[in-house]
Amino acid sequence: xxxxxxxxxxxxxxxxxxxxxxxxxxxxxxxxxxxxxxxxxxxxxxxxxxxxxxxxxxxxxxxxxxxxxxxxxxxxxxxxxxxxxxxxxxxxxxxxxxxxxxxxxxxxxxxxxxxxxxxxxxxxxxxxxxxxxxxxxxxxxxxxxxxxxxxxxxxxxxxxxxxxxxxxxxxxxxxxxxxxxxxxxxxxxxxxxxxxxxxxxxxxxxxxxxxxxxxxxxxxxxxxxxxxxxxxxxxxxxxxxxxxxxxxxxxxxxxxxxxxxxxxxxxxxxxxxxxxxxxxxxxxxxxxxxxxxxxxxxxxxxxxxxxxxxxxxxxxxxxxxxxxxxxxxxxxxxxxxxxxxxxxxxxxxxxxxxxxxxxxxxxxxxxxxxxxxxxxxxxxxxxxxxxxxxxxxxxxxxxxxxxxxxxxxxxxxxxxxxxxxxxxxxxxxxxxxxxxxxxxxxxxxxxxxxxxxxxxxxxxxxxxxxxxxxxxxxxxxxxxxxxxxxxxxxxxxxxxxxx
Numbered sequence: 001x002x003x004x005x006x007x008x009x010x011x012x013x014x015x016x017x018x019x020x021x022x023x024x025x026x027x028x029x030x031x032x033x034x035x036x037x038x039x040x041x042x043x044x045x046x047x048x049x050x051x052x053x054x055x056x057x058x059x060x061x062x063x064x065x066x067x068x069x070x071x072x073x074x075x076x077x078x079x080x081x082x083x084x085x086x087x088x089x090x091x092x093x094x095x096x097x098x099x100x101x102x103x104x105x106x107x108x109x110x111x112x113x114x115x116x117x118x119x120x121x122x123x124x125x126x127x128x129x130x131x132x133x134x135x136x137x138x139x140x141x142x143x144x145x146x147x148x149x150x151x152x153x154x155x156x157x158x159x160x161x162x163x164x165x166x167x168x169x170x171x172x173x174x175x176x177x178x179x180x181x182x183x184x185x186x187x188x189x190x191x192x193x194x195x196x197x198x199x200x201x202x203x204x205x206x207x208x209x210x211x212x213x214x215x216x217x218x219x220x221x222x223x224x225x226x227x228x229x230x231x232x233x234x235x236x237x238x239x240x241x242x243x244x245x246x247x248x249x250x251x252x253x254x255x256x257x258x259x260x261x262x263x264x265x266x267x268x269x270x271x272x273x274x275x276x277x278x279x280x281x282x283x284x285x286x287x288x289x290x291x292x293x294x295x296x297x298x299x300x301x302x303x304x305x306x307x308x309x310x311x312x313x314x315x316x317x318x319x320x321x322x323x324x325x326x327x328x329x330x331x332x333x334x335x336x337x338x339x340x341x342x343x344x345x346x347x348x349x350x351x352x353x354x355x356x357x358x359x360x361x362x363x364x365x366x367x368x369x370x371x372x373x374x375x376x377x378x379x380x381x382x383x384x385x386x387x388x389x390x391x392x393x394x395x396x397x398x399x400x401x402x403x404x405x406x407x408x409x410x411x412x413x414x415x416x417x418x419x420x421x422x423x424x425x426x427x428x429x430x431x432x433x434x435x436x437x438x439x440x441x442x443x444x445x446x447x448x449x450x451x452x453x454x455x456x457x458x459x460x461x462x463x464x465x466x467x468x469x470x471x472x473x474x475x476x477x478x479x480x481x482x483x484x485x486x487x488x489x490x491x492x493x494x495x496x497x498x499x
Contacts, residue, residue: 013094016116020090020124023374024132026381027082030075032388033133033436034447041450041459044068052136054240056230059175060136078135085132085141092141092148093123096186099148099155100344103193104351114347114363117370122189122340123148125373126275127329129380130436136176140330143179146172151186154216155194166219173227178331180220180227181315185334187216188308189341192301193348202300209304245323254321261320267327268316268335273435275329275380276372281339285309287365288342294358295349305345312338329435343369380434387438390428394442394482395455398496402456405489415493416460418448421486422478424498429481442482443498452496463493 021028039047045068048061067077097119106112123144131140150168153161173180191212195205235242248254267273269281292302312334319325329336343366350359402413426443427433441451449462479486479499488495 009098012097012116013090016094016097016120017087017090019120020086020093023124023377024082024086024089024381026378026385027086027132027137028079029385030078031133031385032391032441033135034439034441034444034451035134036074036078037441037447037450037454039064039135040074040454049238053234053238054231054242055177056227056234057136057139057174057176058230059142059171060139063136063139074135081135081138082132084138088138088141088145089124089128089131092145093119095145095148095152096123099152099190100193100348103155103190103197104348105197106351110363111347111351114366115344117366118340118343118347120340121343121369121373122337124377125333125336125340126272126376126380127333127336129275129377129384130328130330131179133384133436139175140179143172143175144182146175147179147182147186150183151190154187154212155190162215162219165216166223169219169223170226173223174230176330177224177227179333180224181331181334182337183220184217184311184315185308185337185341188213188304188311189344192304192308192345195304196297196301196345196348196352202298206300248321257321261317264320264325264327265313265317268329268332272336273327273329274432275434276376280372281335284339284342284369288346291346291358291362291365292349295346295353297349301349305342308341309338327435339369339373380432380437383432383434384437387428387431387440390431391441391451392455395451397482397484398452398487399456401484401487402489402494405494409489411489411491413458413489413492413494414461415463416449416452416496417463417465417493418452418496418498419466420498425480448498460494466495 035051038051042050044064048064052058052061052064072080093116097116100115100119101112104111104115106115128144131137131144134140146168150165150172153164153168158164169180169183172183191209195202195209198205234240248257271278272281288305289302292305316332316335319331325331346362347366350362353359405411406413424443426439428438428440431438441447449460453459477497479497482499486497486499488497
């Protein structure tokens with residue numbers, strides 16, 4: 001019996017891994033984020049101290065140093081890290097699926113399949129894709145997996161449970177602090193499912209729920225405190241003045257930041273960073289509320305579901321007031337997790353009522369959600385590759401123009417400077433504006449020089465001045481696409497106008 005169960009789990013894991021690899025296959029070729037070009041420029045041994053150590057991401061720093069010591073080619077490093085990251089995500093999907101299955105204890109295979117499908121939507125959603133874009137993708141995905149492992153420890157109720165959860169979340173935080181906000185969503189969702197299935201008196205369950213949430217919240221806060229201390233220590237050791245904190249000195253500053261946060265939330269929630277159809281998140285939530293009412297769900301469970309929504313929005317909004325964050329999917333993962341979490345909750349509720357039209361409706365909704373989520377995952381990854389191609393074509397054009405100038409004049413270009421046009425754009429024409437996946441690497445202030453160095457195969461000396469041969473008309477133009485007119489060569493210097 002145990003052998004049979006083990007084989008079933010093995011088959012289930014292989015199916016999950018196969019689907020995850022299929023969906024994310026475009027990451028298993030050489031692809032570039034803005035950070036990838038910076039890694040090429042700085043090298044394995046210098047990159048961590050400029051980024052990872054200043055951000056308290058010790059695991060990423062250690063892995064990067066190890067890659068440098070072992071002299072791993074960067075292309076092999078990027079693809080290898082993505083492959084490992086995909087395996088970590090598949091493992092996280094497998095584990096959370098098993099956790100939910102063990103709580104619900106479904107008798108029918110269709111319910112088991114639907115639990116697995118919901119777990120895909122929960123873990124591998126559109127915002128998760130940002131974890132796979134960067135060179136340290138495997139470490140970010142490890143952080144996701146560790147959050148799920150912490151949930152498994154929570155459910156098992158083993159000896160020294162809270163200490164184990166603390167240690168696992170601490171390692172997760174040292175991988176990437178942003179991924180810690182995944183844990184509260186998973187914890188509340190799992191407890192709601194447990195209470196739906198649990199037949200005990202609600203008052204007993206309610207007390208248990210809130211006591212557990214307070215303990216887990218305390219653990220998360222302590223872990224975040226340690227991670228913040230690690231960041232401060234890193235800055236002190238490296239004598240860095242980098243400051244990403246928001247300094248809201250008066251009520252006007254708070255009000256202005258509030259308006260900015262509302263704009264961010266519109267982009268993240270209503271527009272889904274253009275990764276999904278507009279307002280689909282709101283449509284999903286309204287649909288789930290209606291289904292919970294249709295299933296005659298107890299008002300206590302609906303209140304806890306509302307608590308889940310409040311927590312998800314709070315843990316995304318509050319950091320926006322504390323830190324200088326922009327529209328970023330990877331640190332707002334809970335917003336996109338609500339889709340999968342909601343489906344799991346209504347699926348659990350459907351298992352305690354007789355089969356009929358209501359359960360069939362839920363099954364159809366889950367399957368349709370799975371299809372929609374997967375279609376957009378593949379589209380968005382393909383868009384990332386397309387954006388890479390645009391950058392590559394621009395890089396090759398710059399290199400060709402540089403070499404032609406050197407050939408015609410005999411001057412050797414050793415210096416580089418750039419300025420922005422009147423209205424610079426973050427994305428190329430025809431490319432979906434989906435954050436880090438498709439941003440123009442030639443437009444990101446932290447990666448422009450590194451990207452130019454990469455494609456020109458040089459190590460330019462960076463200077464800050466406007467070329468004497470330029471004209472006011474040229475500098476004041478608003479370019480919408482790249483042209484060689486934006487390149488100005490003067491003696492030993494190449495100037496570029498960023499459109």
